[in-house]
Amino acid sequence: MPLLRDYTAEHERVVNFGGDAVRALDAGDLDRARDLAGRLADELRSHWRGEEDGLFAQLLDTEHDLFVEYIDPLVAEHRELGAFLASMDLADPADEDRFRDAVFALHLHIAKEEDALFPASVTTLDGDQWDAAIAAWHRAHPGEKMLETGI
DSSP, X not given: OHHHHHHHHHHHHHHHHHXXXXXXXXXXXXXXXXXXXXXXXXXXXXXXXXXXXXXXXXXXXXXXXXXXXXXXXXHHHHHHHHXXXXXXXXXXXXXXXXXXXXXXXXXXXXXXIIIXXXXXXXXXXXXXXXXXXXXXXXXXXXXXXXXXXXX
């Protein structure tokens, strides 16, 4: 599925930004850590918008109540991390520690999506729902093309 491929690539980018930011903090390079954390936040904003308005919305529009129980906490995690990233100060040791914890938690969050939600979507959504989810990705990523296919 091209959409899941692109979401997975976005996950890889945010993991790399987060890990590189932590390594920059370890090296005492606060400017680089801030830059990478900013790039992480930027990537996540468009990623979350695409997921929430697309894939998540389509899954919530099915007859499976289980998706509500699974997706609502994921969206809450998006909001919590987004608020933290917008307000943190990596020069503050407490925020630095919280950032490290957030990067670790992001790995767990991604696993919930890739290991459960994404596979479930393949067997649940129909063609029109996939089209709607892909259209939401495009709205969240104005001017960008999906990977490889150039859609």
